[in-house]
Amino acid sequence: MLLRLPTTVSEAQECLAEGAVPIGGATLMWATWQRDGFPELAMSLRELPEANVLGRETVGGAVVLHRIDDRVPDVLRLAATTVGTGAVRRTATVGGNLVGSTLRCLLPAALALDARATVLESEGVRETDLAELVAKSPVLLNLRWCEPLACAYRKLPGEAGGPPPLVVASAVHADEGGGRLRVAVRDGYEVLSAGAACAADAEETLDALRSTAVGDLPTAAWDVVRSQVAALLAC
Ligand SMILES: Cc1cc2nc3c(=O)[nH]c(=O)nc-3n(C[C@H](O)[C@H](O)[C@H](O)COP(=O)(O)OP(=O)(O)OC[C@H]3O[C@@H](n4cnc5c(N)ncnc54)[C@H](O)[C@@H]3O)c2cc1C
Known part of the structure; x- marks a missing residue:
């Protein structure tokens, strides 16, 4: 090679x-290379x-x-x-x-x-x-990217040989109308993301997020999202 x-x-x-x-x-x-052979050219x-x-x-x-x-x-x-x-x-x-x-x-x-x-x-x-x-x-x-106003990340502990642990990442970005929340979740091997405008009231922002694909996550995953976002919005 x-x-x-x-x-x-x-x-x-x-x-x-x-x-x-x-x-x-x-x-x-x-x-992979040891099993299948090395490529002729790599960079x-x-x-x-x-x-x-x-x-x-x-x-x-x-x-x-x-x-x-x-x-x-x-x-x-x-x-x-x-x-x-x-x-x-x-x-x-x-x-x-x-x-x-x-x-x-x-x-x-x-x-x-x-x-x-x-x-x-x-x-x-x-x-x-x-x-x-x-x-x-x-x-x-x-x-x-544009530097966010605040952000958070959590990866739950995984079990050896088990499915990939849940990952939740979120950030609040500056926006003309106030702030904009972006949340991304890895659930199994699936990664989904969604956004919501930040309202004056955190509950209202969470309700808006709940109406996106992230809100369709299983309850346990949504609870992790919810607590991370609530803490982020309280910053
Ligand atoms: C013990 C172990 C534990 C791990 N645990 C985790 C974990 O907890 N979370 C997690 O996310 N990952 C985990 N991984 C996977 C890890 O993320 C990858 O091994 C690593 O990121 C691959 O990076 P690399 O630079 O070594 O890629 P390489 O092995 O060099 O390449 C992997 C692939 O990426 C391509 N590639 C490399 N660089 C580029 C580029 N700049 N643009 C486009 N394609 C590119 C290559 O062509 C190849 O197809 C684990 C891996 C190991 C071995």
């Missing part, structure tokens, strides 16, 4: 055109500046999870700290988690932030939403 390390977007685009497979920390790919984005940004409103696809600190909003920082073990977090990347993994603990956080994805395709760079990122798996260069 030849591993390319592009340092510019145009070099990365050339690699892609030559059929290079994107890799992050290979925490998922290694076992890592670890030398590409656009994929290594880290700040209040952006994170790069090549950023290793354990590098995600309080420069990013808490909802994303906390999400990163809950992924796997310390050894996994020292190697696994944002791109590998969002695009390549089935668990995607970062996805609810990114949805709550209303993040947009900058992706690389053979035709060039473009921006897309998270639904398309997950559905079509293009090469993720980075995520961008």
Whole structure:
């Protein structure tokens, strides 16, 4: 296997055109390659500046999870700290988690932030939403969002070998009419998200959220959403 390390977007685009497979920390790919054989050409984005940004409103696809600190909003920082073990977090990347993994603990956080994805395709760079990122798996260069006013993240404890634990992420964003709440939930392998305008009364906001897809969650999951959102709105 030849591993390319592009340092510019145009070099990365050339690699892609030559059929290079994107890799992050290979925490998922290694076992697959050992079983099925290694690809002829792979590319890592670890030398590409656009994929290594880290700040209040952006994170790069090549950023290793354990590098995600309080420069990013808490909802994303906390999400990163809950992924796997310390050894996994020292190697696994944002791109590998969002695009390549089935668990995607970062996805609810990114949805709550209303993040947009900058992706690389053979035709060039473009921006897309998270639904398309997950559905079509293009090469993720980075995520961008507007810093929220407040946010929260909770992952329930899981049982070894059991279903993925419930994840609830939420954020309040500045909006012309006051604030806008965004909530995302991973229930099993399903991730759903919804928004509601923040009313003066928290109960009214929760009622509006209850009328969305998030309100159709099983009672136990809705109770976790409800208590997180109530605490967030009280901030
Ligand atoms: C022990 C263990 C525990 C885990 N626990 C959790 C958990 O609790 N929560 C959770 O969410 N996940 C968990 N995972 C999965 C983990 O999220 C992934 O292993 C990791 O995020 C993959 O990242 P990577 O950089 O190693 O990806 P790689 O293994 O390098 O790649 C995986 C896939 O992603 C693609 N890819 C990589 N980077 C990009 C990119 N920038 N753009 C597009 N595609 C890309 C690759 O082509 C490949 O298809 C666990 C994994 C292990 C091994």
